[in-house]
Amino acid sequence: xxxxxxxxxxxxxxxxxxxxxxxxxxxxxxxxxxxxxxxxxxxxxxxxxxxxxxxxxxxxxxxxxxxxxxxxxxxxxxxxxxxxxxxxxxxxxxxxxxxxxxxxxxxxxxxxxxxxxxxxxxxxxxxxxxxxxxxxxxxxxxxxxxxxxxxxxxxxxxxxxxxxxxxxxxxxxxxxxxxxxxxxxxxxxxxxxxxxxxxxxxxxxxxxxxxxxxxxxxxxxxxxxxxxxxxxxxxxxxxxxxxxxxxxxxxxxxxxxxxxxxxxx
Amino acid sequence: xxxxxxxxxxxxxxxxxxxxxxxxxxxxxxxxxxxxxxxxxxxxxxxxxxxxxxxxxxxxxxxxxxxxxxxxxxxxxxxxxxxxxxxxxxxxxxxxxxxxxxxxxxxxxxxxxxxxxxxxxxxxxxxxxxxxxxxxxxxxxxxxxxxxxxxxxxxxxxxxxxxxxxxxxxxxxxxxxxxxxxxxxxxxxxxxxxxxxxxxxxxxxxxxxxxxxxxxxxxxxxxxxxxxxxxxxxxxxxxxxxxxxxxxxxxxxxxxxxxxxxxxxxxxxxxxxxxxxxxxxxxxxxxxxxxxxxxxxxxxxxxxxxxxxxxxxxxxxxxxxxxxxxxxxxxxxxxxxxxxxxxxxxxxxxxxxxxxxxxxxxxxxxxxxxxxxxxxxxxxxxxxxxxxx
Numbered sequence: 001x002x003x004x005x006x007x008x009x010x011x012x013x014x015x016x017x018x019x020x021x022x023x024x025x026x027x028x029x030x031x032x033x034x035x036x037x038x039x040x041x042x043x044x045x046x047x048x049x050x051x052x053x054x055x056x057x058x059x060x061x062x063x064x065x066x067x068x069x070x071x072x073x074x075x076x077x078x079x080x081x082x083x084x085x086x087x088x089x090x091x092x093x094x095x096x097x098x099x100x101x102x103x104x105x106x107x108x109x110x111x112x113x114x115x116x117x118x119x120x121x122x123x124x125x126x127x128x129x130x131x132x133x134x135x136x137x138x139x140x141x142x143x144x145x146x147x148x149x150x151x152x153x154x155x156x157x158x159x160x161x162x163x164x165x166x167x168x169x170x171x172x173x174x175x176x177x178x179x180x181x182x183x184x185x186x187x188x189x190x191x192x193x194x195x196x197x198x199x200x201x202x203x204x205x206x207x208x209x210x211x212x213x214x215x216x217x218x219x220x221x222x223x224x225x226x227x228x229x230x231x232x233x234x235x236x237x238x239x240x241x242x243x244x245x246x247x248x249x250x251x252x253x254x255x256x257x258x259x260x261x262x263x264x265x
Numbered sequence: 266x267x268x269x270x271x272x273x274x275x276x277x278x279x280x281x282x283x284x285x286x287x288x289x290x291x292x293x294x295x296x297x298x299x300x301x302x303x304x305x306x307x308x309x310x311x312x313x314x315x316x317x318x319x320x321x322x323x324x325x326x327x328x329x330x331x332x333x334x335x336x337x338x339x340x341x342x343x344x345x346x347x348x349x350x351x352x353x354x355x356x357x358x359x360x361x362x363x364x365x366x367x368x369x370x371x372x373x374x375x376x377x378x379x380x381x382x383x384x385x386x387x388x389x390x391x392x393x394x395x396x397x398x399x400x401x402x403x404x405x406x407x408x409x410x411x412x413x414x415x416x417x418x419x420x421x422x423x424x425x426x427x428x429x430x431x432x433x434x435x436x437x438x439x440x441x442x443x444x445x446x447x448x449x450x451x452x453x454x455x456x457x458x459x460x461x462x463x464x465x466x467x468x469x470x471x472x473x474x475x476x477x478x479x480x481x482x483x484x485x486x487x488x489x490x491x492x493x494x495x496x497x498x499x500x501x502x503x504x505x506x507x508x509x510x511x512x513x514x515x516x517x518x519x520x521x522x523x524x525x526x527x528x529x530x531x532x533x534x535x536x537x538x539x540x541x542x543x544x545x546x547x548x549x550x551x552x553x554x555x556x557x558x559x560x561x562x563x564x565x566x567x568x569x570x571x572x573x574x575x576x577x578x579x580x581x582x583x584x585x586x587x588x589x590x591x592x593x594x595x596x597x598x599x600x601x602x603x604x605x606x607x608x609x610x611x612x613x614x615x616x617x618x619x620x621x622x623x624x625x626x627x628x629x630x631x632x633x634x635x636x637x638x639x640x641x642x643x644x645x646x647x648x649x650x651x652x653x654x
Contacts, residue, residue, distance in 0.1 A: 069412075136555060140550065167549075168560060171558075175411055175555045177555065178410065178411040178555035179411045179556060182411060182555070183407070
């Protein structure tokens, strides 16, 4: 199995950490709202590809950027980072949760930079009957039970609340999150914008997701005409951690070389 | 050596609702069961509490202090201006200090208007202290805690512009844009009522108050930490061309006076403990919503073990905080000492605390006014004479 190497990249004066593993065509993974559980689960993707996991400003080992206070700021940041990384031809883009929102908005605005899009239980939509849980009101000790479903997975979740460093690290990431979504953990305009996406899109979801309910999957599917949905029985919000089958499904989707670009309806 | 101006004694009321909800390790804020509120009890409490404040005015206290908290048994004042409005008409001479509405939680021009009304209604007796608001307030108001500090400062700029620049004027900020900033009425006092910033020891807040030339007060932090803050405040204020005097710093103390020390402890202790164990208690989830604290400040808090999360002991309260129970001589001695120690001539007294019944509060407020205040004045004027000799 490949391993991640880390390096620092300077984007607009902000140092961000970029993890990379494997070689081949680039594949970028935009992570969710927490970095503490790591990215080992998606490493199989690096067996045939150059897997790139940039850490968002304000998260993990990346610097804070006082100028970022919206999802659009992150999208603009990634445009600059991809230039920096010389990702000039269209790339495959994966986003998990918060990163799914980011990846979908990135694709709306940079249709020609993205070849295929994969969204794992993405945040960002307002689905009134099945709302996304408010991460801010969930107490630290309750978080594990919210993000995974099976007792086995729960037992494997590392506690993030043991030391002052861990608590401070978590508080910092929640602060970065609050700066962009304290008021609303969705963008009401996304419903309108997602219709512009015309690249092949795979939507992955665990059926036991307590953060973003599985019912939201069909709303995403109805908005992105070039999408297909796959669900994973019994899996929670940390989809790749809990359902290795989701990683395999992703590999198959990315290896699929059927004609890529369909016209958006 | 003393350089204190004549002391000013301010009586502060928190207006608690003592019938707290049982079995809440996280404290009595934010997600309390609000159906527990009984309006008949609330009505009785408002009458008693306002009577206590009015009594303090009659007894010669220099000021009355009211503050504001939301969704908590800690306070029946989600709007301090409402109580201050009643006091403006029911009292004759004491200053009325709003301690106050967190300006980030309301429209700044609206606060400028309300406070101007209070100043005019009271004939120029208003003083304004501006807190950021506790972290708990940001869970129950629709304001993003991660921009609280920026919003606070912009709010203060707007309020000052509203009070000091002839209107109408324009304001174009990050959070607010005013086409016609034009409050009416304007404050009675010129250029405006005395302004204090209320902090909890965060360096940037101290610097902000000192740079702007506002006064400073620090709430519920250990005495040693306060003294350090005051020193920094004075140094920064001086560096910025201001001349801080002993009125620039407000300190506060809990006091209970009785005929003997034993009686003071017997009558007062349980209510003070009730306050700390029930009303003031919170946990870090509620008191530090994401972004409310600078990240490094949270680290310091966790490393030092903030008061709300450690076990409250009587010894801790009486040695680390300004808490005194005793005879008039004993209480006067401590109060004089604390004012000298902090070089502050303005002291807020918490004389109704926790679940204290009305009769005890009346007794305490009366004894403090009649027996303690004259003694403190004598002690501090003696110190002045000694210093002069």
